[in-house]
Amino acid sequence: MDLPFLDAVNPTMKGMEAVIKELAHNSVPVLLIGEPGTGKRTIAKRIHNGSIQLGGEFRILSCSGLSSSSMKASLQLQAATLYLDEVGDLSSESQQCLMEVLSMDSDGERGVRVIGGSARDLERDVRNGIFREDLYYRLSGVCLRIPPLRQRKEDIPELMSFFLVRYSEVFHRAAPELSAPTRQLFLDYSWPGNLRELEAAARAIVAVGDESVAMGGLRSMLVRPDNGANGPRVSLKEVARAASREAEKELILKALTRTRWNRRRAAQELQISYKALLYKLKQIGYGEYEAS
Numbered sequence: 500m501d502l503p504f505l506d507a508v509n510p511t512m513k514g515m516e517a518v519i520k521e522l523a524h525n526s527v528p529v530l531l532i533g534e535p536g537t538g539k540r541t542i543a544k545r546i547h548n549g550s551i552q553l554g555g556e557f558r559i560l561s562c563s564g565l566s567s568s569s570m571k572a573s574l575q576l577q578a579a580t581l582y583l584d585e586v587g588d589l590s591s592e593s594q595q596c597l598m599e600v601l602s603m604d605s606d607g608e609r610g611v612r613v614i615g616g617s618a619r620d621l622e623r624d625v626r627n628g629i630f631r632e633d634l635y636y637r638l639s640g641v642c643l644r645i646p647p648l649r650q651r652k653e654d655i656p657e658l659m660s661f662f663l664v665r666y667s668e669v670f671h672r673a674a675p676e677l678s679a680p681t682r683q684l685f686l687d688y689s690w691p692g693n694l695r696e697l698e699a700a701a702r703a704i705v706a707v708g709d710e711s712v713a714m715g716g717l718r719s720m721l722v723r724p725d726n727g728a729n730g731p732r733v734s735l736k737e738v739a740r741a742a743s744r745e746a747e748k749e750l751i752l753k754a755l756t757r758t759r760w761n762r763r764r765a766a767q768e769l770q771i772s773y774k775a776l777l778y779k780l781k782q783i784g785y786g787e788y789e790a791s
Contacts, residue, residue: 506657507651508654509646509651509654510648510649511651513647515643518641519545519643520594523546523548523549524549527640528612528613528639529547529639529642529646530586530614530616530617530621530641530642530643531616531642532616532617532637532643532645533616533618533645534618534642534645534693535649535692535695535780536720537645537646537693537694539584539645540559540582540584542645543580543614543616544555544557544582544644545767546614547580547582547612547614555578555579556579556580557579557580557582558573558579559583560583561584562583562587562588562589562593563588565588566593570593570600571596574600574611579612581611582614582615582616583597583613583616583620583704585616585619585639586616586621587617587618587619587630588619591631594630594631595631597634598631598637601613609701615638619782621639626630630655648693648696649690650663652686656682658694659682659697659701660674662701662702663675663677663701663704665707666701666702666706668791669705670705670706672705672708673745678710681714684714703746707746709746712750750769762776
């Protein structure tokens with residue numbers, strides 16, 4: 500699912516929105532630099548969708564581990580926008596191939612627009628001889644540096660509202676109204692996973708259907724003190740696993756309470772097998788109870 504690009508409150512994002520609208524009216528190459536999860540792909544697609552010249556399709560080419568032959572085959576397009584995802588991960592051979600193809604089509608006859616995206620500092624990679632200087636300047640007709648979510652926290656309320664509505668439609672539930680402590684927690688956190696991490700938190704809240712249960716797993720991740728400028732090193736998978744474990748524990752205990760700890764009835768209510776419930780009880784530290 501594409502990340503949202505809503506009307507921003509943050510001044511930097513407001514300025515970027517104006518630039519994006521202008522870029523949609525020409526075919527100049529664009530380079531998008533930003534941390535993972537900041538919305539580079541969404542911005543690339545937004546530029547494409549707003550174009551009145553190229554039309555055609557929007558194609559995504561993952562550059563990690565891409566061979567030069569695959570690169571050349573992928574570049575044989577007509578009237579399209581080609582988004583090079585993590586272009587900084589291209590091998591030296593693929594960089595050379597890309598440079599050759601772009602040079603041959605310097606007049607844009609095929610109507611192919613190239614937009615590159617990278618979480619790497621490509622200027623540093625150029626200085627260190629990791630990325631070709633001529634390719635860097637070919638790709639960066641316009642270079643947009645996308646701020647991480649921790650630098651645009653004033654946009655978090657609107658973004659969270661968007662995600663909650665999105666997943667309320669996915670899970671066919673009413674969009675929840677977050678409590679004041681949860682809203683403040685989201686503003687205080689540094690969000691090292693950026694928009695994707697915020698989306699994961701919203702998904703967990705809607706999927707579980709109980710903010711307190713979902714936040715039980717997320718809170719332990721969100722309240723960790725920052726470790727440097729980029730915040731704590733917490734992966735999205737770690738956050739999701741923590742939320743899932745806590746939510747599962749709470750749901751099991753609630754079912755057992757309703758059935759007065761009749762494990763067979765609780766298993767039926769939870770729509771899992773009796774053996775599966777016994778196994779999960781051991782996992783959460785309740786395996787010492789006798790089965791009923």
